[in-house]
Amino acid sequence: MIDTHMHADSRSGEDFGEMYLAGINTAITCSFYPFRIEHEMILLNHLNRILKLDTARAKEHGLDLKVALGIHPANANINPDTIFENLYKWIETKAIVAIGEIGLEDLTENEIDIFKRQLDIADETNSKVIIHTPRKNKREVLKEIMNIVPNHLDESQAVIDHINPNVIQDVIDTDYMLGLTVQPQKMEKEEAIAILDEYGFDKFLLNSDISNKPSDPLSVAKTIRELQRLGYRESEINKVSHENAEKFFNLNTV
Numbered sequence: 001m002i003d004t005h006m007h008a009d010s011r012s013g014e015d016f017g018e019m020y021l022a023g024i025n026t027a028i029t030c031s032f033y034p035f036r037i038e039h040e041m042i043l044l045n046h047l048n049r050i051l052k053l054d055t056a057r058a059k060e061h062g063l064d065l066k067v068a069l070g071i072h073p074a075n076a077n078i079n080p081d082t083i084f085e086n087l088y089k090w091i092e093t094k095a096i097v098a099i100g101e102i103g104l105e106d107l108t109e110n111e112i113d114i115f116k117r118q119l120d121i122a123d124e125t126n127s128k129v130i131i132h133t134p135r136k137n138k139r140e141v142l143k144e145i146m147n148i149v150p151n152h153l154d155e156s157q158a159v160i161d162h163i164n165p166n167v168i169q170d171v172i173d174t175d176y177m178l179g180l181t182v183q184p185q186k187m188e189k190e191e192a193i194a195i196l197d198e199y200g201f202d203k204f205l206l207n208s209d210i211s212n213k214p215s216d217p218l219s220v221a222k223t224i225r226e227l228q229r230l231g232y233r234e235s236e237i238n239k240v241s242h243e244n245a246e247k248f249f250n251l252n253t254v
């Protein structure tokens with residue numbers, strides 16, 4: 001199983017061990033710094049920490065951690081140039097599997113500018129992007145994201161994450177991959193399963209988004225197990241368990 005979106009820097013090694021025991025071999029950890037950033041070097045340190053320290057910590061517990069780096073909208077109050085320079089380098093050396101998570105939160109001018117520039121880097125380097133949608137004003141922000149992306153990047157190179165039953169209709173007829181986040185206060189596994197049941201398994205990625213907020217490191221494993229218990233076809237379950245993620249991110253999984 002692959003957990004396609006999490007934040008390893010705010011979790012313990014014990015969590016990684018539990019995930020591994022539950023059958024999660026691979027996870028993608030994304031950048032997000034949960035406190036204000038007054039200088040871009042602080043963000044650069046956060047990104048390097050994910051790349052070097054958290055991948056090693058996960059490995060000690062059996063979990064193969066892939067990395068997505070970028071400027072999260074909540075961290076967009078910086079001069080981004082140094083980060084962009086490093087993004088090119090990480091993409092070139094295949095240190096990262098995607099630019100992420102990026103996106104919009106409060107729709108500030110800064111956020112929108114940095115979001116567009118990261119989409120342009122993805123287009124230029126033929127990279128994938130992981131796009132965050134907020135808990136508040138999800139529909140309004142999602143609409144803005146869908147206005148912006150096609151002017152910068154092919155929809156098929158992006159996953160729009162944290163899609164829930166309230167906004168699924170807005171995105172289902174697009175070429176985006178769609179992320180379903182099963183996390184306390186965000187979405188229950190039953191809601192994710194209801195979406196898969198209605199719209200099929202082809203367009204979706206599953207994740208826990210475990211972070212400094214209330215989280216369940218096993219939410220992906222529990223959702224997959226529940227799909228099995230309910231008798232969905234194994235070939236369908238495999239798509240959201242790992243196949244869609246392997247294909248989309250072009251992963252070399254263990």
Ligand SMILES: [Zn+2]
Pocket residue numbers: 005006007030032101209211
């Ligand atoms: Zn996240």
